[in-house]
Amino acid sequence: METKRFYQQRLDEWVEESRKQAYKGRVAEYIPGLAAAPQHALGIALWGTDGQFFQSGDTDLHFTMQSISKVFSLLLALMDSGEKSVFQKVGMEPTGDDFNSILKLELVDPGKPFNPFINAGAIVIASLIQGDGPDEKSERLLQFIRHLAHDNRLDYNEAVYESERETAHRNRSIAYYLKDNGVLEDDVEETLEVYFRQCSIVVNCKQLAHMALVLASDGVDPVTKQQVIPRRYVQIAKSFMVTCGMYNASGEFAIEVGLPAKSGVSGGILSVVPGKWGIGIIGPALNSKGNSVAGVQLLRHLSQDWDWSIF
The missing domain is CATH 3.40.710.10 (DD-peptidase/beta-lactamase superfamily)
Known part of the structure; x- marks a missing residue:
């Protein structure tokens, strides 16, 4: 005591x-x-x-969880797709750059994000979560986080989700660059919806x-x-x-x-x-x-x- x-x-x-x-x-x-x-x-x-x-x-x-959610989207993607598939799409190294930087995508190993915790990597990781469309993917991630928190009341902050979606010009640029390089295979807007929703979990x-x-x-x-x-x-x-x-x-x-x-x-x-x-x-x-x-x-x-x- x-x-x-x-x-x-x-x-x-x-x-x-x-x-x-x-x-x-x-x-x-x-x-x-x-x-x-x-x-x-x-x-x-x-x-x-x-x-x-x-x-x-x-x-x-x-x-809202914001980038903390990247830990759990990575874990779910690994459980869904396996280590080999995940790291074919995303690297394992720190960048030394800002989390929303585009610089290294073009300069080094074009198109492949350095790690899952920068925005580019997290967007790719969101695409590797299994589910039939963004709603099912988002729901699976939310249920995973609820289970780990032992609290089924966890939900999204819709106002934050909407504000992220409406102001995400750089993240859209990153996602379209990833798509253009073939790193992101899923639809850009559907993938971004999963990403914005995970960030807005309260x-x-x-x-x-x-x-x-x-x-x-x-x-x-x-x-x-x-x-x-x-x-x-x-x-x-x-x-x-x-x-x-x-x-x-x-x-x-x-x-x-x-x-x-x-x-x-x-x-x-x-x-x-x-x-x-x-x-x-x-x-x-x-x-x-x-x-x-x-x-x-x-x-x-x-x-x-x-x-x-x-x-």
């Missing part, structure tokens, strides 16, 4: 300390549906493989942390004790989280925090302490790389003070 009280006290202290960093960032405004998020919000939830649960801050704040920190816990447990559902994702595919996903998960700040994050993580421009971060903890964070104020300013600071505290780095 004393240990639990100590953990909670330190967590509360670090949340309030890290929240002060939010003034250094800005809420994403290029997607109109995200612009109204509270700049100084910060919340964290931690689920332990031993059943412990901690939360602090604004954990009831709902937000979660809170607690749900996100439970999804992370499955990854921390190597694909075993901690509630049912069943292997719901093959361990090999979870290894692949966590490897990408380390090398590409924090956009083009992934190397810096690996040095300073040292945990597999995936961020999204809503300010969410999903992170994993392998074998121990699943972590969900929300902090809408972003730095120049698109990562939560306060959220990264909070994870730095956790990793350094509790010696959680995997390195």
Whole structure:
């Protein structure tokens, strides 16, 4: 009990300390549906493989998954299409470029995205999810995420979905370039519909942390004790989280925090302490790389003070 009280006290202290960093960032405004998020919000939830649960801050704040969803679309595509098919279409390397950059598609190995976590790669991955049209594909991904979160209430934010669809000029450019090079075989608009919908799935920190816990447990559902994702595919996903998960700040994050993580421009971060903890964070104020300013600071505290780095 004393240990639990100590953990909670330190967590509360670090949340309030890290929240002060939010003034250094800005809420994403290029997607109109995200612009109204509270700049100084910060919340964290931690689920332990031993059943412990901690939360602090604004954990009831709902937000869209955005690029965090790329972890789960990759996992479902691997389960649907297999490792060989997926990596014939998408590479395994970080780019060092912005997540929505087109540059490397033309300069290196023309048309094949470097990894599944940049927008180009995630669009291709969306096309590899099985289903008869975008509605069935989107529904299968939503049900997969609901299952991992243990919450069937998860759904889309229709306003965010519409705003993403209406302002996605660069993503359309990327998708048509992929189509022109034969990397994307499905219909462009139908594939983009799946991609926009996955980004608009609404979660809170607690749900996100439970999804992370499955990854921390190597694909075993901690509630049912069943292997719901093959361990090999979870290894692949966590490897990408380390090398590409924090956009083009992934190397810096690996040095300073040292945990597999995936961020999204809503300010969410999903992170994993392998074998121990699943972590969900929300902090809408972003730095120049698109990562939560306060959220990264909070994870730095956790990793350094509790010696959680995997390195």
